[in-house]
Amino acid sequence: MAFLPELVLLLGALALFVVSLGEGRAHTARHLALGLGVAALLAAAAALPSRGVLFDGAYQVDGFSQWLKLVLTLGYLLVVLQSGELPDIPVEVRPEYHLFLALSVSGLVMLVSCVDVLTLVVALELASLPLYFLVAMRRERAGQRIQMESAIKYLLFGVTANGLMFFGLSYLFGLTGTTALPEMIARLRGDVSAAAGVGLVLTFCGLFYKLAIFPFHFWTPDVYQGASNETTGFVASLPKLGAVAVFVRFAALAAPEQRLLPGLFTALALGSMFYGNLIALAQTDLKRLLGFSGIAHAGYALVGFVALNQAGYTAALYYMVAYLFMALACFAVFSLLAPHGANLTLGDLAGLHRRSPLLAVTLGVGVFGLAGLPPFAGFMGKLALLTAAWQRGHHALVILTLINAAIAIYYYLALFREAFFRDAPDPAAPPLRLSGSARLLCLTLLTAILALGVVPGRFIQTVSGSLAWVGTAPISAAGSPGFVGTGSQPLAPAARAP
Amino acid sequence: MSPPGLPASFPWLSVLIFSPLAAAVVVAVLRRERAVRWWTLAATLAVAAAAVPVLVGFDPGTPAFQFVEDRPWIPPLGLRYTLGVDGLSLVLVLLTVGILPLCVLASWRYITTRVREFMIGLLVMETAMVGVFCALDFVLFFLFWEAMLIPMALLIGVWGGPRKVYAALKFFIYTMAGSVFLLAAIIALYRQAGTWDLRALMGRELPLAFQVWVFLAFFLSFAIKVPMVPFHTWLPAAHVEAPTAGSVILASVLLKMGTYGFLRLSLPITPDATRLLAPHLCWLSVAAIVYGGLTALAQSDLKKLVAYSSVGHMGFATLGIFTLTRAGIEGAVLQMINHGITTGALFICVGLLYERLHTRELAAAAGVGRQVPVFAGFFGVFALSSMAFPGTNSFxxxxxALAGAFQFSLPVALAAVPGVVLAAAYMLRMLQRVAYGGPQNPDHTGVGDLNLREVLTLAPLLGLVFWIGLQPGPLVRLFAASVGHLLEQTAAGAPPLAAAP
Structure with a gap:
């Protein structure tokens, strides 16, 4: 039972493999993928309360992993819905496309449960390798051969980052003599040696790459641009949540007296935000634009890790889940809007409000969510992140983050302006007919973004409750109890001077 | 407290806030334009009617917050859904719900495209605006504050004039830039005081340096909204390009958000910083008064003229606030209400003129009054009110506000007085041209006078002009206690007042 979601995904992938052996089975594969998405979502929901330790302590099924699996499978279902008929993937490899997608998701689903470095590496590779193929699978046509370059870049950067990560893990293993994360935490307690620091930082490099944090971001814009719209939607959303989850597991390794990590995270977060936002100002290709915005958002998520406590991790996870839905909303609009899957520019959005009001609203909500406007999820996420960081005294970081949010408004507003205020230059631009599944996708995303922004109470409670094991990590001994729970007596004059 | 038949805990404020949103959902499924218009009018009237029990049940004798609703909202973040009104917020809530039906009426003929979306925008605006005035949780306040941005930008950017996109984006970027600092101040205050509750934040003795930072962050955000010189440049663009209803909402309610923010947040939460910086803000207000007046005098576009006159009028409001005297603040609150009534009415008048002449040029409108005597009558009264003619509300x-300024400092008051003269100058110039000026313009033959709907749009405002002008007592009594309490809080950091049940 505890292994049900993984089992369903693996069986589904196997079935997709069988389907991909035949010819001309694109439709079958799509329906199978949709069914698999629903089944995986149900399985994850059923497995939500299960707890346990599998495979000799290498695989931990806890509250933390189970809600993440639920979100990941929901994300998978939405990605499959968004993919539609895969217009920009050659018809003969469409079944394989679905196969690799399912494999990557099963890797992510396993990743969040791994508490042993070895299983973690395997799961990480299972999640990453299919992505390289997905990027390369885009159809070739005149003027569109960029996807190979993108895939190679993605692969080379990925391999380099993974190499760094393995190197760092070898340090940690050498210091502690174990590959199990809980034991590693216990043995690293109080270790402030340079070796431990270097090991941790190198390990984080692999995750920074997945998240597209500033010096490891170089693949992002090119991959976003080169991959088909549907693939980009996937690459931009789910793997980042997986990376943040692993990040949380590893950040617990940091000793409380660590001065190195908060400083490093602050620098990288600021670098990502400023780099991403400033470069995004000048973009016209929509996917590139969102690629740079993604770099900035990874920076925002890193702000939560600067706090190095439960409140910060909760905020980072919450923000990343919100980002997942908001990014998917934008990419879903691009996928549904693009004729034959071509890349869109800002100008292609003109007149969207007339051509398809639902798509325009979805884009508007996604964009304003990314910009951090209430009542959408992005605002509450930023609020949680910033209160967590401010509490730990990172005042300058909070102010600079807010300034970044203000800079970012400009380019998000440009998307909004094109979609709502401009009329299509070509008066004959026909209204878009949306299929039932596309409508369902848009409405689900809208609901998720609004609900996470207006009534996220239970969700945040689940996240923060599932992070209780962080409390056993050395960090909470020095940290304050966090903002969780202060809400019970809002009028109490609890002077909490920083 | 509550009318018979309903429990005392009936959530009147939630009803006021969310019924427009519910009405907007219904609008979304209505098919015919006619049905959309009538339904929106009925909905806004119903919301206005729902404000009557609040007014009747309100006890003006106490400065405490009334009709308080307090529920957990997002417990892990410590956020609560806390609503409540005192005298200050009540009058602004009444202004908001009262002006909305008139906006619908003013858009009856003016808006011809995408009527349904327009009405949804108006209703969402109403929810956000009433929410700002009722919210007592800082994040809830900010949520409503920001929620106004998108529908307002849409109202300007979709249904506006020739440069609508420019105006909408300018409006958006300005206000958004301001609210970023507001958010920083909110987070800092939460971490300093450990609560999001506005009532608990008031009257805390925070360190002066911290107060000054918070005050400056508040100031940027609110000064852009008011707008105070030199942050006013978004206003003429937004006003000129917005459709009539958009201009009315902007002038009547949105500009009040800034002064309301000063009164609700800056004064009680950062009293020491306020006292320290008040003289500078008074001079800035004087600059707004004189600058607004001089600029209005030079305008040839009617809407621009009224827009710049807004800058001057709101200058009187901020001047009154920062004199930190009873007369000044009461005058400021009255000025906020009066500006909402008078300037809203003037924008409706300009809109009516535009519907008839398809121009807002002062020169082109010269002499039209001869053709439309009823219109000229209304227009004349509102213009007189705008220049603070005795017997009208603005006076x-x-x-x-000026009396407060005289108590506060003689040079400031003397510097502000020319603003009154300037107001008379630009308003009389406009009135004289429109009503009587120029030879018979052949374009004006056949211009129809106001019909019943248009008279009904303006008549309530006309009534208010004289009612407040001749008998301001009942209105002032509503918020006098709150102003008194505000002064105590600002004077010495008085302890926070316990919430009324």
Whole structure:
């Protein structure tokens, strides 16, 4: 039972493999993928309360992993819905496309449960390798051969980052003599040696790459641009949540007296935000634009890790889940809007409000969510992140983050302006007919973004409750109890001077 | 407290806030334009009617917050859904719900495309605006504050004039830039005081340096909204390009958000910083008064003229606030209400003129009054009110604000007085041209006078102009206690007042 979601995904992938052996089975594969998405979502929901330790302590099924699996499978279902008929993937490899997608998701689903470095590496590779193929699978046509370059870049950067990560893990293993994360935490307690620091930082490099944090971001814009719209939607959303989850597991390794990590995270977060936002100002290709915005958002998520406590991790996870839905909303609009899957520019959005009001609203909500406007999820996420960081005294970081949010408004507003205020230059631009599944996708995303922004109470409670094991990590001994729970007596004059 | 038949805990404020949103959902499924218009009118009227029990049940004798609703909202973040009104917020809530039906009426003929979306925008605006005035949780306040941005930008950017996109984006970027600092101040205050509750934040003795930072962050955000010189440049663009209803909402309610923010947040939460910086803000207000007046005098576009006159009028409001005297603040609140009534009415008048002449040029409108005597009558009264003619509403407000200024500092008051003269100058110039000026313009033959709907749009405002002008007592009594309490809080950091049940 505890292994049900993984089992369903693996069986589904196997079935997709069988389907991909035949010819001309694109439709079958799509329906199978949709069914698999629903089944995986149900399985994850059923497995939500299960707890346990599998495979000799290498695989931990806890509250933390189970809600993440639920979100990941929901994300998978939405990605499959968004993919539609895969217009920009050659018809003969469409079944394989679905196969690799399912494999990557099963890797992510396993990743969040791994508490042993070895299983973690395997799961990480299972999640990453299919992505390289997905990027390369885009159809070739005149003027569109960029996807190979993108895939190679993605692969080379990925391999380099993974190499760094393995190197760092070898340090940690050498210091502690174990590959199990809980034991590693216990043995690293109080270790402030340079070796431990270097090991941790190198390990984080692999995750920074997945998240597209500033010096490891170089693949992002090119991959976003080169991959088909549907693939980009996937690459931009789910793997980042997986990376943040692993990040949380590893950040617990940091000793409380660590001065190195908060400083490093602050620098990288600021670098990502400023780099991403400033470069995004000048973009016209929509996917590139969102690629740079993604770099900035990874920076925002890193702000939560600067706090190095439960409140910060909760905020980072919450923000990343919100980002997942908001990014998917934008990419879903691009996928549904693009004729034959071509890349869109800002100008292609003109007149969207007339051509398809639902798509325009979805884009508007996604964009304003990314910009951090209430009542959408992005605002509450930023609020949680910033209160967590401010509490730990990172005042300058909070102010600079807010300034970044203000800079970012400009380019998000440009998307909004094109979609709502401009009329299509070509008066004959026909209204878009949306299929039932596309409508369902848009409405689900809208609901998720609004609900996470207006009534996220239970969700945040689940996240923060599932992070209780962080409390056993050395960090909470020095940290304050966090903002969780202060809400019970809002009028109490609890002077909490920083 | 509550009318018979309903429990005392009936959530009147939630009803006021969310019924427009519910009405907007219904609008979304209505098919015919006619049905959409009538339904929106009925909905806004119903919301206005729902404000009557609040007014009746309100006890003006106490400065405490009334009709308080307090529920957990997002417990892990410590956020609560806390609503409540005192005298200050009540009058602004009444202004908001009262002006909305008139906006619908003013858009009856003016808006011809995408009527349904327009009405949804108006209703969402109403929810957000009433929410700002009722919210007592800082994040809830900010949520409503920001929620106004998108529908307002849409109202300007979709249904506006030739440069609508420019105006909408300018409006958006300005206000958004301001609210970023507001958010920083909110987070800092939460971490300093450990609560999001506005009532608990008031009257805390925070360190002066911290107060000054918070005050400056508040100031940027609110000064852009008011707008105070030199942050006013978004206003003429937004006003000129917005459709009539958009201009009315902007002038009547949105500009009040800034002054309301000063009164609700800056004064009680950062009293020491306020006292320290008040003289500078008074001079800035004087600059707004004189600058607004001089600029209005030079305009040839009617809407621009009224827009710049807004800058001057709101200058009187901020001047009154920062004199930190009873007369000044009461005058400021009155000025806020009066500006909402008078300037809203003037924008409706300009809109009516535009519907008839398809131009807002002062020169082109010269002499039209001869063709449309009823219109000219209304227009004349509102123009007189705008220049604070005794017997009209604005006179009381400006008089009190200036009286406060005289108590506060003679040079400031003397510097503000020319603003009154300037107001008379630009308003009389406009009135004289429109009503009587120029030879018979052949374009004006056949211009129809106001019909019943248009008279009904303006008549309530006309009534208010004289009612407040001749008998301001009942209105002032509503918020006098709150102003008194505000002064105590600002004077010495008085302890926070316990919430009324």
């Amino acid at each position: 009381i407000g400006e008089f009190l």
